[in-house]
Amino acid sequence: MSRIGVYVCHCGENIAGAVDVEEVRKYAETLPGVVVARDYLFMCSDPGQELIKQDIRDGLVDRVVVAACTPRTHEPIFRKAVENGGLNKYFFEMANIRDQDSWPHWHDREGATAKAKKLVASAVAKVALLEPLEDRYVDVTRSSLVIGGGVAGMFAALDLANMGYKVYLVEKNPSIGGNMAKLDKTFPTNDCSACILTPIMVQVGTHPNIELLTYSEVESVEGSIGNFKVKVRKKQTYVDWDRCTGCGDCVEACPARVPNEFNEGMDKRKAIYIEFPQAVPKRAVLDIEHCINCAKRAIGTEPRIHSKTGEPILAPCEKACKTGACDRSKPYNPDGEIMELSVGTIIVATGYKVMDKTPFKEYSPQSPNVITAMQLERILSATGPTEGELRRPSDGEKPRTIVFISCVGSRDKNHHTYCSKVCCMYMLKEARLIKEKYPNINIYIFFIDVRTAGKDFEEYYNYCRGLGIKMIRGRVGAVDELAGDRLRVRAYDVDLGVPVELEADLVVLATAIEPAPGLEELGRKLGITCGSEGFMKELHTKLYPVETPVKGIYIAGCAQGPKDIPESVSQARAASSAAAVPLAMGRVLVEPLISEVDQEKCSGCGICVPLCPYLAISMVEYREKPLSRINEALCAGCGVCAAACPSGAITLHGYTSAQIHAQIEALTAGIGGGANV
């Protein structure tokens, strides 16, 4: 008979506030196999863990149940304590009486206490049947993949590369730089964004340990921590990047015009284009969807020969290219090229996208003078459509009155309930940049709350107010188009309690930050679910902010939620240090919670073979009979085979049928409901 010790945690008041801990402890003493039941204020603290270790060392207990919080965060901690006490660490089970009991049943003390008893009984029933297991270790591929080449991805990649690890940096656009490359200045110091970003881009582009895979996307991810196999699709550029020098001659020559994504659609780029002047790598890409096949030079066809001169008739881009990088006769594969990478860890830094103005019908999105803040950012930027001249889109006139509207799509139950966090500051920044340059322009900012929490942010806000930027508390109800390309802004001033009406030349919408398109799909490939707002969820908000539920995959930047540049960089550097740990260790622990076939019981029916999602089961000759066998290197421990085996020959260690049946028994003992236990 096993000697079980039960340790009930108060978690300060978190458990004890809703559960009668003493009653649970006393009840635990009555359970079969339990030799000692103790309680302590914080079981996970050093003295708490010491209670467990001492009982093990004294030979009092050989199996341990801790009734406390969730095993998702604390099981590793207690397993370590059990191991340090001298037991096999798999002789341990947790009863989740906080997250799944005291917290949700806070106002039902009787019910919560009864449930705690049941959960303890369930854990005791299981722990009695646990078996000792040995940890496995696998070697780690000492390289990392960073998905997303914005400021977060670049810093994550640089840190890992500087530590000496090989890094693959995948970026879906032709150049790294991300959204930060579009910004004019950055708060709270008004640093020129390009001046601080472009040197970093160059460092990333030239680092010997970083392999840049731009214009590429992650296709599939297999494997687990230490050994991920990643397929990356390098999209077809239709330009030979080994020959392209980024001179831009082909761009000049191209006659096809397309709305320019980098300038938020406010001007045109060519079908063959370099994403922006400071692009890294500075290479041209042919956007095949918008190529008009001028000169009738479809890709992969031989040029026609001029009837008089006998010269081949080339497309303008080919003609302009001095290096032969634009060669339309090559049989390019439209699907691009698939690269297979082996990496030990992965960092997701896919960034954000700003919401478009079109859903906000009340703000006259059809007017060219109603723009998003990101569009204003491009107007203010020296590399933007107006080369930094403040001109309104409709007629190029300098605006005299500008109105900013905050929380457009944020803190709004019709769109996103979250706060996009950076809008207050970027509106103030844009307003300040304009006001400093043109003090005579009237600037109004309509806000719900001004949120300037951050180092030096409040000072920035006060300074802006001192410049004469007018702040009005109240939601804007409507923006109407007036004659002369002007706009009427109708709002309600909450502080004065009166309606306000203003005429403006330019209305700037601080639209919400949204997850980058395709994040959810990427999450599927990685096995990470996104929250209801579409951002990736970290493992634990406070303790494991860059880890994800999938070991070996980390998150940084706006993929996790809206944040500003300093926060994105901090998080990126945190993620790189977390992602470096397995690489530095060289090997990682793999829990031995996998399935095994008892060949004495196996009938050889083969039902399990096609069920395994990992193709880990095969039929192998054993005593002249084909019987199933599980490759333990491939098994991930889902237990699908164990559930399906008609002979009961498959055991999933850690979740055996006998253990789960014992838990069912324990939870249904004393029928009639929790209160009657």
Added chain:
Amino acid sequence: MSDWRPNIVVFACNWCTYQGADLAGSLRCDYPSTVNIIRVPCSGRVEPEFIVAALKNGADGVFIGGCHPGDCHYREGNHRAIRRFILLKRVLTSMGVEPERVRLEWISGSEGKRFAKVMKEFNETIMALGPNPIGRDGNGR
């Protein structure tokens, strides 16, 4: 009978519904304390025998929580779960168990509020059905 409280057994996938239940707790979303969770690595681990055993032992409702289709941590364990579940429901019906007593839902790790809501609903369903007819002490309850 008026103070009768059902006994509900939940098999929760460690990667989604178990996390969702934790999240319901940290968000302090109330749901009935009649809900007792058994942690399993995957909804695909749940043997039909577990559900039958729980019902035979007198559980008034059995719930299986797995990852949304396409989100399975083990690629397709949840597909296995639903196939088994549909078949099992037919068997249970022929045994005289109301089909509403067993329920399978996809609840992700970020759906804490939804976990609480679904548990409330399920508890109400079971309350309306009353005690499980095939429980081991059908007479002496």
